[in-house]
Amino acid sequence: MKKLINNPDEVVKEMISGLLYAYPSYLRKLDNVDVVVRKASPIEGKVGLVSGGGSGHEPAHAGYVGTGMLDAACCGAIFTSPTPDQVYEAIKAVDGGKGVLLIIKNYTGDVMNFEMAKEMAEMDGIKVSEVIVNDDVAVENSTYTQGRRGIAGTIFVHKIAGAKAEEGAELEEVKEVAERVINNLRSMGMAFTPCTVPAAGKPSFTLEENEIEIGIGIHGEPGTHREKIKGAKEIVAELMDRIVSDLPYEKDDEVALMINGLGSTPLSELFIANKEANEYLMGKNINVYKTYVGEYMTSLEMSGFSISLLKLDDELKSLLDASADTPAFRQFK
Amino acid sequence: MKKLINNPDEVVKEMISGLLYAYPSYLRKLDNVDVVVRKASPIEGKVGLVSGGGSGHEPAHAGYVGTGMLDAACCGAIFTSPTPDQVYEAIKAVDGGKGVLLIIKNYTGDVMNFEMAKEMAEMDGIKVSEVIVNDDVAVENSTYTQGRRGIAGTIFVHKIAGAKAEEGAELEEVKEVAERVINNLRSMGMAFTPCTVPAAGKPSFTLEENEIEIGIGIHGEPGTHREKIKGAKEIVAELMDRIVSDLPYEKDDEVALMINGLGSTPLSELFIANKEANEYLMGKNINVYKTYVGEYMTSLEMSGFSISLLKLDDELKSLLDASADTPAFRQFK
Amino acid sequence: MIKLILTINDVAKIISNIAEVIEENKQYLTDLDAAIGDADHGINLDRGFKAVKEKIPQFLDKDIGAILKNVGMVLVSTVGGASGPLYGTFFMRMGSIALGKKAIGDNDIVAMFEAGLSGIKERGKAQAGDKTMIDAIEPALNELKKSLEDGLKFNEALSIAVNASYSGVEMTKKIAARRGRASYLGDRSIGHQDPGATSAYLMIKTVANYVDKLQQ
Amino acid sequence: MIKLILTINDVAKIISNIAEVIEENKQYLTDLDAAIGDADHGINLDRGFKAVKEKIPQFLDKDIGAILKNVGMVLVSTVGGASGPLYGTFFMRMGSIALGKKAIGDNDIVAMFEAGLSGIKERGKAQAGDKTMIDAIEPALNELKKSLEDGLKFNEALSIAVNASYSGVEMTKKIAARRGRASYLGDRSIGHQDPGATSAYLMIKTVANYVDKLQQ
Numbered sequence A, B: 001m002k003k004l005i006n007n008p009d010e011v012v013k014e015m016i017s018g019l020l021y022a023y024p025s026y027l028r029k030l031d032n033v034d035v036v037v038r039k040a041s042p043i044e045g046k047v048g049l050v051s052g053g054g055s056g057h058e059p060a061h062a063g064y065v066g067t068g069m070l071d072a073a074c075c076g077a078i079f080t081s082p083t084p085d086q087v088y089e090a091i092k093a094v095d096g097g098k099g100v101l102l103i104i105k106n107y108t109g110d111v112m113n114f115e116m117a118k119e120m121a122e123m124d125g126i127k128v129s130e131v132i133v134n135d136d137v138a139v140e141n142s143t144y145t146q147g148r149r150g151i152a153g154t155i156f157v158h159k160i161a162g163a164k165a166e167e168g169a170e171l172e173e174v175k176e177v178a179e180r181v182i183n184n185l186r187s188m189g190m191a192f193t194p195c196t197v198p199a200a201g202k203p204s205f206t207l208e209e210n211e212i213e214i215g216i217g218i219h220g221e222p223g224t225h226r227e228k229i230k231g232a233k234e235i236v237a238e239l240m241d242r243i244v245s246d247l248p249y250e251k252d253d254e255v256a257l258m259i260n261g262l263g264s265t266p267l268s269e270l271f272i273a274n275k276e277a278n279e280y281l282m283g284k285n286i287n288v289y290k291t292y293v294g295e296y297m298t299s300l301e302m303s304g305f306s307i308s309l310l311k312l313d314d315e316l317k318s319l320l321d322a323s324a325d326t327p328a329f330r331q332f333k
Numbered sequence C, D: 001m002i003k004l005i006l007t008i009n010d011v012a013k014i015i016s017n018i019a020e021v022i023e024e025n026k027q028y029l030t031d032l033d034a035a036i037g038d039a040d041h042g043i044n045l046d047r048g049f050k051a052v053k054e055k056i057p058q059f060l061d062k063d064i065g066a067i068l069k070n071v072g073m074v075l076v077s078t079v080g081g082a083s084g085p086l087y088g089t090f091f092m093r094m095g096s097i098a099l100g101k102k103a104i105g106d107n108d109i110v111a112m113f114e115a116g117l118s119g120i121k122e123r124g125k126a127q128a129g130d131k132t133m134i135d136a137i138e139p140a141l142n143e144l145k146k147s148l149e150d151g152l153k154f155n156e157a158l159s160i161a162v163n164a165s166y167s168g169v170e171m172t173k174k175i176a177a178r179r180g181r182a183s184y185l186g187d188r189s190i191g192h193q194d195p196g197a198t199s200a201y202l203m204i205k206t207v208a209n210y211v212d213k214l215q216q
């Protein structure tokens, strides 16, 4: 294991410390818990947005704390959901009187820990709502299972719900728009190489030199199946076929597209995937309204990427276009 | 070789195509040459800034084309300087009547190709100046050699010269400020793992599982020496010792700091390096005015990072703080 | 027949034995999780039980219920992931049964075990056969109750329960996960042993070993 | 003694032979560059000479000077890197000596070679001993001139030049680079053969092989 770290057990603490050195005007950390909040929290008269999850997905989620997106990010251990007391402290720190929305990715651990915190905060009289993001179409959605996972599409929830909250909307309205995003959001990813959790010290799985893993999650969990390596065009088409048919996205739909790098896939390759994704969608007469290419939700140094598609309506478009100023997501009208 | 590409020979073309799909409001491409320019080029009454180099360093340099930074980026083949005709076309496309500044990284190939283009454009009556960035202290600077290389510190030249040009300054003034940046700029990098040029199909060097390469360049060129792997704090101190003593940076200096990921080092680890870098500088009473952490100039999927330090004066500070809006660098006052 | 009695000291000792067993099996549990999860189960539990071990001395002046509740709360606030709230709930529910008690006997232990298991089921909404820790806990509880009804000594009954738990763990290899992270793998999870069931088995076995020494 | 005469067709054939040799050695040159540079020298030249080969038919109605100038321009605009402008300049300068000529003889060839080399030196500001292509070109030129003065046939002189070029390539292994990307390595570049010197040697040898067939 070759990592730029000091001690596997201190990765999260030291990372947060380095984050605060880099963005002192954006962020502060709560005492005693690994929670990063907006410098000015709580913001009076604004619904607070809290997300988070295991660490190792940087810039998610702390990188999205700032104007027009999140108010707090709870940083769990690497690939491990944060604990209820972290989330509870986050809720208390960002409640500006209008209540708090939890944006949870659909993992057993995340859901249980966030919900325990919600119960704790509600006992304090804070209004708390939650939405559960489950954009990953690689995973079957059935009542007998856990349901689909939440992956990179979550950033669209942060962005759009964040813009709505920034406008001064009520908790119910922010929740409604977040759910609208989730309902219109689908994603899927693949990997060329695995990643190594620092405390584990070795890769979470192995792939042959000519093998790829389709339907990978963002925690080094194995995907749905393995295949022989193939070209960018074929890989994009395989993921897109699954994504597009799932909602389904249809002719003349307007969509936002995200090509998300999982860690060590060069930006140049993500742009090649973006070319293929745009051309695939053109072929189906689906209109790309806006494109995001970059590392939005990573899986340590995994090599691979995911595609997310969000079907837009007029309100979603205008919220997506709204200004945002956070360490990792900046956009100005 | 596992890459998200279609064909090693089409990487640059397809990458540019994907870049344009992502940023249609920022960028356009010149006909027949791999040159990306600002959508609105040429901008009347503004000095044009042209940079570029081999591809494989994304987001450098096309990601920095936009308001407050570059007007054009010439994209060479992977790790290969662009050709004179590319640079010549770029100069012609961005000259708004006030002349053009070439920002060249100090590599034999880059310097020769850019200077051939400069001669061609001057024959057309265009005023062209150049600055040569040579921030890499890993390489000895002597009259008997090529001189130091240009690496990630180049982004500071783009940012600050770009802000100066955006203000409407004259070519001489923009050149002067760019040179001031270069004179106060030092960088050094290291690698954990090599990278693979798509057309070569195999890594450009090999490192043992417990070895690191100090003083690495951004083209998979070997560095100055190899060492046993060590902790982030020690690695940062080794690079910093070299950087700080080179200028030298002194007590009470104000500096901009960049922690630049070379490709597959996770952002979480770059933040750990940032923590160490900030604490190192504190120990020397050097004040960090502004910090940049991210992938600014990569080396395909190399794992490793570089540190850049820029000593600031009042004008450099205000130019560094100026707004910029490009695909890969966004900052708003 | 001498009935089993566990004092505050016994409970504290058992918990610290569990912490040791988890530490010894940290890598093993993590490797199991790597195959069908995210390679952190051993790391998670070890982090939690290390914190528990550190805090245990502070709880020794309390009753058994309070001790277990505190153990649960420490687990909840240090483990994270799926296993944190689940094991945390397990210990907290056990604690609520033992509230105020300075010593516990056979019946208490069975009741606590029962309350802990239903806590896990409520929190995680899983059932036996979903390939989770429940597959190691429920058969153990069932066998324990049955053996005690059959008149076996507690340590004997517990040893049968350990065997049932072990079979439960073995059984998880044959089924596909329907809850937790492994469920994303669908049928690809078949053939792999559930890490949470394994850690639950290890804990039950640790209790049994302790009781066995006490009762023999 | 029959003097050597190269026609337009000969020149075109030699250039296309060089393109083939570069293609054959693409991997080899790239591997050499990987050791002390950035692993692209073979790729760069192959890209350039492929473009040259494609364009050659368009130049055949021109004179030798124009052909070589065009070859140089194609190399400059397709190779990039350090070797693009250097080899490009080499061919363009050779072309300027042969401007207007439909055939070239011994003296022309020597003069062209000389002009090409000084072009490389002007453009790259390197000298013999800096571990560059110059170390394969300059000794070859010197030996060629000397052998012709000694009255050797052109093919014989050229064969001696090829040997000198080869020794120059071998010599690059013993010295540290002072120009180009390899110079960043300082003394670590010692022990490695310069890729540009190697490609220059391969080109000179290709010319010699052609001339040899012609003159024997």
Ligand SMILES: Nc1ncnc2c1ncn2[C@@H]1O[C@H](COP(=O)(O)OP(=O)(O)O)[C@@H](O)[C@H]1O
Pocket (backbone or CB within 6 Å): A079, A080, A081, A108, A109, A110, C033, C037, C038, C040, C041, C042, C044, C045, C080, C081, C082, C083, C084, C086, C120, C123, C124, C125, C126, C131, C132, C133, C134, C179, C180, C181, C194, C195, C196, C197
């Ligand atoms: N809903 C659930 N009910 C009961 N146990 C569960 C449930 N979900 C997961 N588990 C257990 O948790 C274990 C995984 O724990 P751990 O790896 O620590 O958490 P995570 O999956 O969040 O990384 C699984 O092996 C399984 O036994």
Ligand SMILES: Nc1ncnc2c1ncn2[C@@H]1O[C@H](COP(=O)(O)OP(=O)(O)O)[C@@H](O)[C@H]1O
Pocket (backbone or CB within 6 Å): B079, B080, B081, B108, B109, B110, D033, D037, D038, D040, D041, D042, D044, D045, D080, D081, D082, D083, D084, D086, D120, D123, D124, D125, D126, D131, D132, D133, D134, D179, D180, D181, D194, D195, D196, D197
């Ligand atoms: N200044 C120079 N003068 C002459 N030859 C040079 C000079 N710099 C580099 N070279 C030659 O160029 C070769 C490298 O070419 P290439 O790999 O194509 O370019 P780059 O170094 O830009 O990747 C070196 O091996 C060396 O022979």
Ligand SMILES: [Mg+2]
Pocket (backbone or CB within 6 Å): A054, A079, A080, A081, A109, C038, C040, C081, C082
């Ligand atoms: Mg986990």
Ligand SMILES: [Mg+2]
Pocket (backbone or CB within 6 Å): B054, B079, B080, B081, B109, D038, D040, D081, D082
């Ligand atoms: Mg090169």
Ligand SMILES: [Mg+2]
Pocket (backbone or CB within 6 Å): C033, C037, C038, C039, C040, C041, C081, C181
């Ligand atoms: Mg796990």
Ligand SMILES: [Mg+2]
Pocket (backbone or CB within 6 Å): D033, D037, D038, D039, D040, D041, D081, D181
């Ligand atoms: Mg090279």
